[in-house]
Amino acid sequence: MLNSRPRLWKTAAVVFVLLLAVSLCMAGGKKEEPAPESKPAPAPEKKAEKVEKAEKAMIGGGDLVYGSWQSPETLDAQVSGLQATMAMATQIHDPLLRQQQGSTKIYPGLAESYEVTGDATEYTFYLRKDVTFHDGTPFNAEAVKFSLDRIVNPETRSIVARGALGPFDACEVVDEYTVKVKFKEPFAGFLNMCCTAYVPILSPAAVKKWGDQYQFHVTGTGPFMLKEYVPDDHLTLVRFEDYNWGPEWDHPGPAYVDSLTYKIIPEDLTRVSTLKTGETNIIDNVRSHDLPDLEKDPDVKLAITPVAGAPWIMLLNYQLFPTSEKAVRVAVEYAIDRETLCNLLYKGTNEPHESPIEKITLGYDPEIDEIYSYDPAMSKKILDDAGWKVGSDGIRAKGGKRLTLTWVIWPGGAMDEPASVVQDQLRQVGIEIEIQSLDVGTAFGLWNSGERHIAMPFYVWADPMFMQSWYGCDFIGSSNWGHVCNEELEALLAKCEISPDPKIRAAALKEVQRWLMEEGVTVPLFGKSLALALDANIEGIEYEITGLPLFFETHFMK
């Protein structure tokens, strides 16, 4: 065309001007907040005065709005497989017993006391007599039996709660407030599970009344009761006024806040925005790249809490060459610089970790952390000694086979970042990693089939019983993603569940961990933490042993 050239320039100029205009609108810094007045440092005071002062500074009531990244698939905590449901269920249901993070001491919950036989096959609970459900029906041994039976009933299709009951045999009502739980095999982990929302006690009347609509009328004994549930959108809980059986270290009576609403906001940026616009006052799953911005905001504070269970960990396929070679696995252990990984990706949230069990979980032992250290020279030596010669492109080979490991991940699992960093670190010692990012269903199928070398799970669980299913021969194809099966290990694993005494279990778990680390079967990377961002005037959030937040003691400050 005759006039195409000047036309092109004109269009380009217009586009440029528009882009400039758009970017100018976006830039220009944030709204300036007025600087907070500096408060004088408090003088030392006696505890009673402090508590009285705290209560005076509190605003009673108020509405908490929590922005949750994950949507529950069902509110029925006995059926669900998702953490989001447990986070909500733990406000609606009370546990039979209570624990505080970092301690193995067991406190009363719905049960005033308990007994367990020496071989951990029989537990007896002596229940409180003053508890009622949200629907007014009484809490008693029948309700406990009903709840446990419902979990193991195949028609309930329970996912996570079923695992919490392990080799359950039967539940027996001894008298109105005494109940006995029997197991087919020693099951020492049951005590820890009773301290979580994973064994929820439901109102039998409510379950019978609502049938398959029960998840919209979930009824427990907890400090908050369900008012409204719109799937994938929000969940509203209100204070249970008759509540008077909270933890002994908290205040008596019902919860402080009037209501607790969970809003489902899957997108990170949107969730953080809602905290700033006031649509929420607490959000979870805060990413480390959001931290600097949130730290600067005087109206926001952060709560980073450790989580129990297994850390983020690489499981190396015990049966597939070349990870079937011990030298290769041990070389991987020495080649990973966890400090750099965490500084790069998780500054302020996750910490490096070097044993198969999280720090606040029973069985964690700092001696296991000492087994390896970051030592690439050692890694290279081990590989050299095993006959893996460095090739022209820096990657080792032996007998014509390249030292290439396949690693299957899925998008949305936040796995791509640590995988890339590890890939780079392993390349330095001559190991090539091929990362395959597939959709979760396909990827997970490959983890189970054992056709790839590396799987990277983590696990939130109150008790180290998961070690059985991660490393036991029976679980290859379901949760033993490292496909490890070894007689010596099986014998060591068996010792972990035979006694309820935490000291005996911890000693047995130490042996298991030592075996796993020395064999290089598991390569722990970093610990998981729960990262919450909340309005600065909210106080009193406590945490279950798993790291899930509890809002019974939570209140607004003036």
Added chain:
Amino acid sequence: MGKYIVKRLVLAIPTLLGVIVGAFLIIHLVPGDPVDIMLFNANPTPEQVTELRHQLGLDKPLHAQFGTYLWGLMRGRFGESLQTHRPVSDEIGEKLVPTLQLTFCGMGIAIIFGLAMGVIAAMRPNSWVDNLAMGAANVAVAMPAFWLGILLILLFALKLGWLPATGQGGGERLILPALSIGIGYSAIIARLVRSNLIQVLDRDYILTARSKGLMERIVVFRHALKNALIPVITMIGLQFGNMMGAAVVIETLFARIGIGRLLVEAILQRDYPLIQGTIFVFGVIYIASNLIIDLLYSLVDPRIRYS
């Protein structure tokens, strides 16, 4: 006309059957097992896995599962979601309306802005108005809806505080999501309207209308625009289905419930009944919107008559 509609509806049945069979086969043959995915957090024993698979009817052979599904469909039952155990019809019913709301609103914005920009540009071709409009259209087409959505949140929700960043329903909560979807499509419509209208305005009968002394406004709107719109209507009809699919990203960003998001999550979890039900509904919508567009032609162009 009536006979035509009946004929189209009858033809829709084998199409929908094809959609059902296709969806069923593809999702069952793709690797990935819904039971494994469900039990990811559960550390199940192999017995628990087998038990759950049996409870959900997933251990039966494929043709038996399809037979059961088809039999249910004929009685109007779409089955239960494997994840939530709720009837698929409930899940879809709750989520279809918000997506339709978002899509219609987005399409409305796209049509209004697109027509306006296209007509203005076509009436003054190669002027600064035309260049500005088409430049803006180029930028809008190049912007991913998701990115635009983030910018809108940053500007209108965070910086200015005029509109909320999330939420269901209409009114102020629908504005930002609808804009995010609508702006990109408005650009496509604008460009098409402009080029078609310029061509039509070049025709002899337009010259006749002008030489008759008619006002330019009447020439454009009463005589030219209708003829320019036929390809545009086709495109709007095709884009409607696409827009419903694109809504999934916007629904996730703005935390709105919707059928796009439902489908994506169902696929990731291999929730077979939910996937099949949702694809079936998408199929019905595609067929219906195509039929409506075809019927609209005969309104716009009297030469087109269906027997």
